[in-house]
Amino acid sequence: MSKIKVGIVGYGNLGKGAELALKHNPDFQLVGIFTRRDVSQIDSNSNIIHISKILEYKDKIDVMILCGGSAKDLPKQCPVLVNYFNTVDSYDNHENIPEYFEIVDKMAKQSNKVSLISAGWDPGLFSMNRLLAQAVFPKGANYTFWGKGVSQGHSDAIKRIKGVKDAVQYTIPSKEAIEKIRSGEKPKLDNGERHKRICYVVPNDRKSMDRIEKEIKSMPNYFLEYDTTVHFISEEELKINHSKMSHGGFVICTDTTKNNNKQRMEFSLSLESNPEFTSAVVVAFARAVYKMSLEGKKGAFTVFDIPLAYLSPKSGEELRKELL
Amino acid sequence: MSKIKVGIVGYGNLGKGAELALKHNPDFQLVGIFTRRDVSQIDSNSNIIHISKILEYKDKIDVMILCGGSAKDLPKQCPVLVNYFNTVDSYDNHENIPEYFEIVDKMAKQSNKVSLISAGWDPGLFSMNRLLAQAVFPKGANYTFWGKGVSQGHSDAIKRIKGVKDAVQYTIPSKEAIEKIRSGEKPKLDNGERHKRICYVVPNDRKSMDRIEKEIKSMPNYFLEYDTTVHFISEEELKINHSKMSHGGFVICTDTTKNNNKQRMEFSLSLESNPEFTSAVVVAFARAVYKMSLEGKKGAFTVFDIPLAYLSPKSGEELRKELL
Numbered sequence: 001m002s003k004i005k006v007g008i009v010g011y012g013n014l015g016k017g018a019e020l021a022l023k024h025n026p027d028f029q030l031v032g033i034f035t036r037r038d039v040s041q042i043d044s045n046s047n048i049i050h051i052s053k054i055l056e057y058k059d060k061i062d063v064m065i066l067c068g069g070s071a072k073d074l075p076k077q078c079p080v081l082v083n084y085f086n087t088v089d090s091y092d093n094h095e096n097i098p099e100y101f102e103i104v105d106k107m108a109k110q111s112n113k114v115s116l117i118s119a120g121w122d123p124g125l126f127s128m129n130r131l132l133a134q135a136v137f138p139k140g141a142n143y144t145f146w147g148k149g150v151s152q153g154h155s156d157a158i159k160r161i162k163g164v165k166d167a168v169q170y171t172i173p174s175k176e177a178i179e180k181i182r183s184g185e186k187p188k189l190d191n192g193e194r195h196k197r198i199c200y201v202v203p204n205d206r207k208s209m210d211r212i213e214k215e216i217k218s219m220p221n222y223f224l225e226y227d228t229t230v231h232f233i234s235e236e237e238l239k240i241n242h243s244k245m246s247h248g249g250f251v252i253c254t255d256t257t258k259n260n261n262k263q264r265m266e267f268s269l270s271l272e273s274n275p276e277f278t279s280a281v282v283v284a285f286a287r288a289v290y291k292m293s294l295e296g297k298k299g300a301f302t303v304f305d306i307p308l309a310y311l312s313p314k315s316g317e318e319l320r321k322e323l324l
Numbered sequence: 325m326s327k328i329k330v331g332i333v334g335y336g337n338l339g340k341g342a343e344l345a346l347k348h349n350p351d352f353q354l355v356g357i358f359t360r361r362d363v364s365q366i367d368s369n370s371n372i373i374h375i376s377k378i379l380e381y382k383d384k385i386d387v388m389i390l391c392g393g394s395a396k397d398l399p400k401q402c403p404v405l406v407n408y409f410n411t412v413d414s415y416d417n418h419e420n421i422p423e424y425f426e427i428v429d430k431m432a433k434q435s436n437k438v439s440l441i442s443a444g445w446d447p448g449l450f451s452m453n454r455l456l457a458q459a460v461f462p463k464g465a466n467y468t469f470w471g472k473g474v475s476q477g478h479s480d481a482i483k484r485i486k487g488v489k490d491a492v493q494y495t496i497p498s499k500e501a502i503e504k505i506r507s508g509e510k511p512k513l514d515n516g517e518r519h520k521r522i523c524y525v526v527p528n529d530r531k532s533m534d535r536i537e538k539e540i541k542s543m544p545n546y547f548l549e550y551d552t553t554v555h556f557i558s559e560e561e562l563k564i565n566h567s568k569m570s571h572g573g574f575v576i577c578t579d580t581t582k583n584n585n586k587q588r589m590e591f592s593l594s595l596e597s598n599p600e601f602t603s604a605v606v607v608a609f610a611r612a613v614y615k616m617s618l619e620g621k622k623g624a625f626t627v628f629d630i631p632l633a634y635l636s637p638k639s640g641e642e643l644r645k646e647l648l
Contacts, residue, residue: 261597
């Protein structure tokens with residue numbers, strides 16, 4: 001079988017993660033990485049290409065892996081690029097997914113391309129487990145917890161406070177809530193009851209620490225509704241201990257069947273590099289996009305539409321023998 | 325949408341579990357439960373039908389849920405019934421799955437039926453997670469642990485020992501092995517290193533206890549290679565504390581990406597009723613069989629071939645909005 005020829009659009013954390021993941025998947029060939037930046041300034045062994053030349057590659061790439069941000073890049077890039085390429089992305093703005101799907105679906109159907117959207121871990125693998133939970137336990141309850149992990153949005157909110165030099169915020173799933181659910185209870189819990197927040201803050205000077213802590217803890221939506229802890233640390237300590245882009249979480253579902261039998265299904269991730277994991281998932285789904293395009297499929301798809309065998313380089317026969 | 329008309333073949337633990345699961349899934353209609361036993365002797369609110377009349381239902385049932393045993397029932401029943409019905413089963417003899425698949429596939433293609441085999445939790449949901457693990461972590465390691473749970477085969481082996489009145493054997497995943505793997509190590513571990521065995525035995529008399537314990541612990545393949553503990557208890561205690569058909573387990577996979585970033589993905593089940601869970605999974609996959617048959621698909625399939633959306637009664641639009 002000839003290799004699956006792919007391109008990467010965007011060379012931030014996700015793009016670099018995809019470049020790394022492709023090295024571990026010998027059935028792929030990375031044709032090039034497309035970037036808006038000055039190509040001559042980028043240090044990489046891959047073929048770095050300015051994004052203005054991307055259409056020159058329209059017959060040379062089987063799947064384009066879109067690694068731009070969900071806020072500004074993907075809503076602009078995907079509906080255009082899908083006119084020329086099969087695509088896969090990890091669009092993660094949950095609220096806008098239905099709208100994004102409709103736009104991409106329309107374009108992909110016109111161009112006879114396959115576009116798989118929102119293929120990361122949430123949305124992505126976590127969504128798959130939520131679906132599985134509902135299908136197997138139609139009367140059960142399912143809960144999603146995030147963390148322990150760094151929330152960029154919350155870290156940035158702290159950094160905007162006067163007197164803060166740098167900050168990292170961790171979202172921590174509440175152990176009490178998890179234990180309650182694991183024991184079979186089905187409590188109603190909002191985000192604030194399911195999660196705690198721990199902030200590591202580098203202050204400009206020691207005397208503003210009280211004010212900063214107070215400002216953090218009273219910030220509505222971000223911290224006010226949560227059990228929030230603030231630790232002041234040095235710049236060095238922040239760099240040494242809090243520079244990994246760790247994340248993770250759980251999807252837990254429980255049900256009680258006949259005779260009060262408690263049943264529990266749990267899917268969890270513990271990641272020291274969130275972007276490297278997300279892009280490894282996206283690369284596996286790029287394989288599915290390729291297979292679907294060979295079958296003549298067209299339109300937008302999500303992780304719900306993909307048979308798992310499509311994620312693997314192995315044949316059905318091998319999968320049944322080795323993994324079933 | 326009209327209801328999915330299903331039948332159940334076999335009214336043991338699995339068949340009863342399927343009957344229960346169908347009650348929680350209002351898009352199904354249970355037409356009848358087919359049994360080899362004397363129909364007049366069976367206590368059930370469902371329509372119990374002798375299996376000799378099953379062909380009378382060949383145009384009245386969309387999917388037949390096969391709940392017989394994997395050792396003797398399914399290899400005989402499925403290749404015959406698939407001539408007349410779409411089927412789903414939880415065939416769990418891992419070693420013989422490829423052969424079983426080939427036989428069923430051939431018959432199903434001749435009769436234009438869909439037959440989904442091995443749709444429980446192992447094989448089934450665990451297999452799906454092993455595939456996912458390999459696809460996302462091609463250089464990673466993945467491990468399957470079973471338990472804590474009752475192993476019928478091992479319980480029966482103890483019961484065959486002279487002087488044993490009754491016995492229940494639990495397979496217990498080794499905490500040390502799990503912790504080692506969770507910490508990111510990739511040890512080579514055989515079944516005996518991953519699992520312990522705890523036996524609850526009711527002896528006929530107290531004086532043969534030493535001999536029974538010795539015989540259990542020296543039984544090759546079953547106990548000799550394992551860390552085995554034997555507890556002697558009374559018949560009453562066995563009934564009260566060890567009559568649930570509990571089971572569960574984990575699929576854990578780990579990988580180390582760039583800069584020594586540790587990544588971990590874990591899927592686990594904790595079940596107080598193994599057959600009730602297995603049959604709830606089978607019922608969800610029966611929905612997939614129905615959808616595939618409407619599409620004109622034919623042949624044998626496994627859990628690897630099914631888009632997850634097919635397991636849900638919800639539309640693609642609803643799924644994207646609520647669960648993605």
